Amino acid sequence: MSELKPRKDLLDIESLDLSEIEYVLSNAVPFKQLFQRSVKKVPTLRGKTVLNLFYEPSTRTSSSFEVAAHRLSADVTNFTVSSSSVVKGESLLDTIETLQAMRSDYIVIRHKAAGVPGIVAQHTKASVVNAGDGFHAHPTQALLDAMTVREVFPEHQGRRVVIVGDILHSRVARSTSTLFHKLGIEVAYFGPGTLVPAERHGFLRRLMSWEEVFDWKPDVIYLLRVQLERQEGAFFPSIAEYHKMYGLNSLRLNKLRQLNSWLMHPGPVNRGVEITDEAMRYERSLISTQVENGIAVRMAVLHWLKPENGVDS
């Protein structure tokens, strides 16, 4: 029995303390083990409702939460922008009021504006899980990444992870690097100068070339997706140019192989941009493990959070 303070919402990584992180990550292990059974479901959240509220397109994250909720026996309602009143002009607070009236126990929310999950959390008794808000945070992605690294490195302290790509627009880079740092994993990043924030956490080491990346001997190379939909300004000359400079091609893959480094990517991948077909087949790729761990971690998060509209509140 762990001694933790009850927490209603999961909005970011920064506000979590180590005992909470440890609690979620260690509980995710037995949840993952359930996937080996023919019956993958447990009755823990029977009768509870999870509302998936996605204002931004997402297949992976929303279906991962949906599978996680189903495996806990919760009922799931999917509320997507194109089919909701949002397109009819309903304000966020009106939507929240409607949702509150539905008496959901958990609300999973993704929004293009940073801070929206926090606002929703303040106005509802349900537990709110941030499934990505703008450039701000994506805490369950960070937790599944940490679980994945800890599986290959049970002694994860002092291991090195280099994040490659669009750091500036990436909430994944922000949440994941913060969590890795909290866990004592060393984090460096490498990407186009225009996509690397000038001011970012002091603990991050910046590497300037693939040579520097390989010299640093990373245990894991974490490729970010080039967010084509966010490229409003011209951050790099062309996709081909990006691939040439920063993509994981055969030559760089061989180098990784020599270093025995593992490969991670939050998905979905842009083949031929940040990664080649060949690199997708790399024997030390953890990309599908990340997907599987995502479900386990999200189950652990739903199991951990305490909505205020519980029986005893």
Place this chain on the structure above:
Amino acid sequence: MWTAQHEQLFPLKNPQDIVVKEIFGPQEIEDGIEELAQSIIANFPDEDVVFVGLRTRGVTLAKRVAATLQKNRHTDYPVGTLDISLYRDDFGHRGREFPSLETSELPFEIDGKRVVLFDEVIYTGRTIRAALEGLIDYGRPARIELAVLVDRGLREIPIQPDYFVLRLDTTALEYVKVRFREDDVQEDSVVLESSKSELEA
């Protein structure tokens, strides 16, 4: 040590008020395990049997019974473990509790097998209800039986053990503790904790 869990299970807040009475010592526990082993194998001798212990002390009990049978009859009885936290019926009522989940390990098929579940104490029966639900998610055993060291009565649901060593009449204010050297770093024992003020009243 006075823990939060202790406080919940044993609603008497004052450690000075507790009277501890030892019911079983190491020898009686050893004899009891021998007795359990004998009665388990006396039944259904033709069926393929596996043992499943409930974490934590049910697992120890199952392993002890299996070791006794290995010593006496040179037969191996596989022991699996089951964590029932996710099957409890009080999830929404736990308030500030945060259960640490453990992995369940059933390294064998249970379809068509005779499964003997082990727990150290049976009390309300709710843990066993949860265990039955959890076990059935792993397959369809031919038969499920329940073996415990202590039956302390006060059932809240109609579940009874098939095998037990000791039956104690208790009240809800008392606490039956089974200690195993593997889990508790002290001698094997069964103790009954009661409230002094309650006894005097």
